[in-house]
Amino acid sequence: MPTMINLTINGEKIAAPEGTSVLQAARQAGIFIPTLCDYEALEPEGTCRLCIVELSGSIRPCIRVSCIQEVKEGLVVETETERIIKNRRLILELLLGRSPYCRELLDLAGKCGVMTSRFLTGEDDDCIRCGRCVRVCRDKIGAYALCWVNRGYNRKVATDFERLSEYCIGCGSCAQVCPTGAIKMEDRGNQRRIYTWGQVVARFELEKCEKCGRYFAPRKYIDWMRRKAFKPKGIELIDLICPECLRKTERPAPAKVPFGNGAFPAW
Amino acid sequence: MGSTTAKEIVISVCAGTGGVAAGGFNVIEAFKAELDKNGLSANYQPRVHKVGCRGFCAKDVLVDVQVDGKTETYQFVTPEKVAPIVSEHIVGGKPVKKWLVKKDYHIFHDKQQKLVLANCGQIDPESIEEYIAAGGYRAASKALGMGPDEIIEIIKASGLRGRGGGGFPTGIKWESCRRASGVVKYVLCNADEGDPGAFMDRSIIEGNPHAVIEGMIIGAHAIGSVEGFVYIRAEYPLAVERLRRALEQAREKHFLGKKIFGTEMDFDIKIVLGAGAFVCGESTALMTSIEDKAGEPRPKYVHTTDRGLWGKPSNLNNVETWANVPMIIEKGAKWYAGIGSERSKGTKIFSLVGKINNTGLVEVPMGIPLRDVIFKIGGGIPKKKQFKAVQTGGPSGGCIPASLLDMPLDYEHLSEAGSMMGSGGMIVMDEDTCMVDVSKYFLQFCVDEGCGQCTPCREGVFQMVRLLNEITEGKGTEKHIGLLEELAATIKDTSLCALGTSAPNPVISTLRYFRDEYEAHIFDKHCPAGVCKALTHFYIDADKCTGCTLCARNCPAGAITGEKKEPHVIDQDKCIVCRICYENCKFGAVQKG
Ligand SMILES: Cc1cc2nc3c(=O)[nH]c(=O)nc-3n(C[C@H](O)[C@H](O)[C@H](O)COP(=O)(O)O)c2cc1C
Ligand code: SF4
Numbered sequence: 001m002p003t004m005i006n007l008t009i010n011g012e013k014i015a016a017p018e019g020t021s022v023l024q025a026a027r028q029a030g031i032f033i034p035t036l037c038d039y040e041a042l043e044p045e046g047t048c049r050l051c052i053v054e055l056s057g058s059i060r061p062c063i064r065v066s067c068i069q070e071v072k073e074g075l076v077v078e079t080e081t082e083r084i085i086k087n088r089r090l091i092l093e094l095l096l097g098r099s100p101y102c103r104e105l106l107d108l109a110g111k112c113g114v115m116t117s118r119f120l121t122g123e124d125d126d127c128i129r130c131g132r133c134v135r136v137c138r139d140k141i142g143a144y145a146l147c148w149v150n151r152g153y154n155r156k157v158a159t160d161f162e163r164l165s166e167y168c169i170g171c172g173s174c175a176q177v178c179p180t181g182a183i184k185m186e187d188r189g190n191q192r193r194i195y196t197w198g199q200v201v202a203r204f205e206l207e208k209c210e211k212c213g214r215y216f217a218p219r220k221y222i223d224w225m226r227r228k229a230f231k232p233k234g235i236e237l238i239d240l241i242c243p244e245c246l247r248k249t250e251r252p253a254p255a256k257v258p259f260g261n262g263a264f265p266a267w
Numbered sequence: 268m269g270s271t272t273a274k275e276i277v278i279s280v281c282a283g284t285g286g287v288a289a290g291g292f293n294v295i296e297a298f299k300a301e302l303d304k305n306g307l308s309a310n311y312q313p314r315v316h317k318v319g320c321r322g323f324c325a326k327d328v329l330v331d332v333q334v335d336g337k338t339e340t341y342q343f344v345t346p347e348k349v350a351p352i353v354s355e356h357i358v359g360g361k362p363v364k365k366w367l368v369k370k371d372y373h374i375f376h377d378k379q380q381k382l383v384l385a386n387c388g389q390i391d392p393e394s395i396e397e398y399i400a401a402g403g404y405r406a407a408s409k410a411l412g413m414g415p416d417e418i419i420e421i422i423k424a425s426g427l428r429g430r431g432g433g434g435f436p437t438g439i440k441w442e443s444c445r446r447a448s449g450v451v452k453y454v455l456c457n458a459d460e461g462d463p464g465a466f467m468d469r470s471i472i473e474g475n476p477h478a479v480i481e482g483m484i485i486g487a488h489a490i491g492s493v494e495g496f497v498y499i500r501a502e503y504p505l506a507v508e509r510l511r512r513a514l515e516q517a518r519e520k521h522f523l524g525k526k527i528f529g530t531e532m533d534f535d536i537k538i539v540l541g542a543g544a545f546v547c548g549e550s551t552a553l554m555t556s557i558e559d560k561a562g563e564p565r566p567k568y569v570h571t572t573d574r575g576l577w578g579k580p581s582n583l584n585n586v587e588t589w590a591n592v593p594m595i596i597e598k599g600a601k602w603y604a605g606i607g608s609e610r611s612k613g614t615k616i617f618s619l620v621g622k623i624n625n626t627g628l629v630e631v632p633m634g635i636p637l638r639d640v641i642f643k644i645g646g647g648i649p650k651k652k653q654f655k656a657v658q659t660g661g662p663s664g665g666c667i668p669a670s671l672l673d674m675p676l677d678y679e680h681l682s683e684a685g686s687m688m689g690s691g692g693m694i695v696m697d698e699d700t701c702m703v704d705v706s707k708y709f710l711q712f713c714v715d716e717g718c719g720q721c722t723p724c725r726e727g728v729f730q731m732v733r734l735l736n737e738i739t740e741g742k743g744t745e746k747h748i749g750l751l752e753e754l755a756a757t758i759k760d761t762s763l764c765a766l767g768t769s770a771p772n773p774v775i776s777t778l779r780y781f782r783d784e785y786e787a788h789i790f791d792k793h794c795p796a797g798v799c800k801a802l803t804h805f806y807i808d809a810d811k812c813t814g815c816t817l818c819a820r821n822c823p824a825g826a827i828t829g830e831k832k833e834p835h836v837i838d839q840d841k842c843i844v845c846r847i848c849y850e851n852c853k854f855g856a857v858q859k860g
Contacts, residue, residue, distance in 0.1 A: 048721070049762075064568065068566050070568075087723075087760050090723075091761065095722060121733075152714050152717045153714050155718070
């Protein structure tokens with residue numbers, strides 16, 4: 001049993017296991033805190049700043065992001081003070097300034113009481129710079145195909161030198177974690193394309209499943225996973241079998257790969 | 268030749284970046300050659316050496332000529348001037364008066380108190396022997412004989428606070444790092460110095476690198492560390508070179524390496540070159556950068572003294588902070604605490620730039636009135652213009668108006684005034700400075716230099732610049748000031764690192780002291796300082812104009828017409844508001860409106 005930590009969130013007494021974040025503790029208690037850059041399988045980076053909360057009690061009163069702040073005995077957390085709401089709304093307005101038509105962002109803004117932005121820039125960019133794609137590609141897949149380029153306002157996600165990526169293995173994790181669909185993956189026939197800003201960042205030919213004949217994954221990805229996957233004794237990843245067919249075989253599915261929630265993305 | 272009676276000749280040539288740029292090395296060579304030619308080298312073993320910056324870079328190359336203990340200082344020395352100086356002064360005994368420094372040089376130094384910079388300008392920074400002869404490494408040797416807690420107590424009692432930004436008490440930082448659990452600990456030196464116009468740290472390393480090394484040795488002993496890093500920007504080649512050489516010399520003398528000073532302690536220092544991003548000076552970004560990752564700040568919910576570089580307890584101090592340490596150990600906490608004001612102890616180095624007569628580096632005791640720095644040491648404002656404000660604390664500091672000139676210069680008073688000490692940048696502005704325009708400049712710096720990972724800083728500061736732009740272009744409305752204040756509050760509250768939380772400071776402080784200027788731009792569509800082109804026009808006062816034709820001849824747009832000896836007129840349609848006529852009219856006839 002992990003040690004339980006007692007804290008108060010919005011006046012409610014809560015016990016959470018040591019090491020969990022305030023955000024996780026709040027969610028477990030059914031308290032909604034908006035987030036954008038947070039993703040369960042990824043280490044929190046605390047950059048979108050939406051999950052800010054006011055802290056007091058056992059620490060000096062301050063505003064911090066709840067995704068990184070760990071629970072602490074005697075911590076008093078307020079998630080909806082006037083100051084927090086004001087700041088959160090302004091941050092959403094700022095994000096909407098560059099992504100005014102982004103559906104997911106509009107939904108979240110609506111939930112937080114923001115209808116329009118006073119900071120329209122004339123841009124129409126679905127990327128909200130949450131960095132999930134960069135983190136999943138770097139920290140979970142280990143392919144380092146996506147990175148941040150430029151500083152400050154011009155920061156954006158790109159492949160090396162903004163060319164077709166050499167390092168991309170075509171797994172599609174980035175598209176899977178992207179909250180707004182700014183990065184998309186498209187399989188058509190035996191072709192897979194991963195693209196962002198209307199520009200193709202990677203292109204692959206798909207392999208056929210030996211059993212059902214469906215195109216399912218690029219060679220590079222299959223090889224990569226075969227090298228990286230954890231292979232329980234007695235189980236061999238059989239060449240070129242799609243996950244569905246694999247599941248139907250007698251063998252247990254390849255249990256764990258080093259990807260966060262255990263799922264092979266986008267086979 | 269040989270009519271000289273001199274026995275001892277020492278020639279000290281300024282060879283900091285300023286001195287070298289002005290030709291310092293050529294001057295050294297010229298002196299050597301000239302002394303040889305005059306047969307002085309053989310008879311008197313004169314010493315010609317390079318010394319660190321003494322702060323008055325505007326007068327480089329500065330040369331001290333010391334003959335039998337009597338020193339005269341020459342300014343703007345070039346190789347051509349060397350021969351006359353040698354023959355008239357050293358041989359003939361008569362200093363070349365016209366090339367000597369003038370009164371301003373002495374006024375510049377009068378009110379200063381040089382402790383950290385004491386050796387700069389006196390010793391050869393590339394010679395460990397000269398540093399030792401000046402008392403160097405005595406403090407380290409003494410400290411190694413003391414207990415770590417004893418050292419920490421001394422540093423705490425001295426009242427030394429960080430010189431790199433926040434002014435955090437150094438002794439307390441050392442203590443938390445010493446107490447942090449873990450065997451491996453690091454001591455780090457922040458020599459990133461990214462503030463535009465600042466060169467305090469560069470000058471210390473160029474002029475007295477061993478003081479920083481000695482400070483770090485003492486700190487390492489107090490904290491319990493065997494490895495140190497100096498993070499220095501690659502744009503400082505001379506400083507890097509001198510530091511590298513100093514480290515080698517210290518290793519040769521067994522002041523660094525295994526069993527230093529003959530004790531059981533091991534300690535060595537590595538140099539890490541930074542790529543020159545301003546944000547890399549932030550403590551967590553600096554550490555990720557040393558780890559060879561992108562230099563981006565991380566949230567500091569766990570102190571770096573507990574979990575810093577490679578997850579180990581790490582103690583980061585600024586160059587100037589480290590350079591203060593040896594003298595505190597040497598002369599005692601009480602002596603140090605006797606200098607400065609109530610809660611700000613010791614001296615602080617400022618780089619004085621902008622609209623000021625004597626630009627340069629100045630070291631003053633904390634608590635000195637701001638007025639003394641600007642009007643005595645700095646020699647006041649050029650061209651008899653009015654002082655308007657001084658910006659302290661780097662790009663994210665605040666502007667201090669004339670009404671606060673008598674304020675003591677220390678951590679408390681600066682932050683009370685809405686500014687900060689920062690690393691000691693000081694930009695002086697005169698009546699011709701538009702405060703809206705200036706704020707825009709500083710915020711733009713933060714837009715360009717922020718890393719861009721967190722939303723409020725990346726998007727918010729950009730939006731503030733947009734609003735400021737609209738104001739200076741005459742498109743401001745009554746909503747603009749409110750929006751600026753709203754953005755400033757959120758950016759301060761929610762940014763990830765201190766670059767963001769302090770970026771709105773220039774706007775906040777100018778709105779506090781110069782709100783009328785914002786209002787003039789917005790409501791009267793008028794820029795009182797005559798800087799914002801869309802809100803300024805120039806005209807000629809017919810009563811004052813003598814018809815000298817100077818302005819008409821210099822106008823790049825051909826907008827000024829008029830007969831000789833008759834009042835001239837500016838054609839507003841052609842005028843590009845370049846200010847040339849305004850700056851150059853000898854009769855004050857060009858007016859701004
Ligand atoms: C954006 C930013 C830039 C900074 N740049 C520097 C710098 O160039 N040099 C420096 O010593 N400290 C800099 N700091 C302050 C450091 O984070 C840190 O507080 C300091 O080095 C600690 O040393 P001290 O306690 O001796 O002042 C910077 C801080 C921020 C937020
Ligand atoms: S405040 Fe600015 S510089 Fe600091 S982490 Fe955020 S974006 Fe980067």
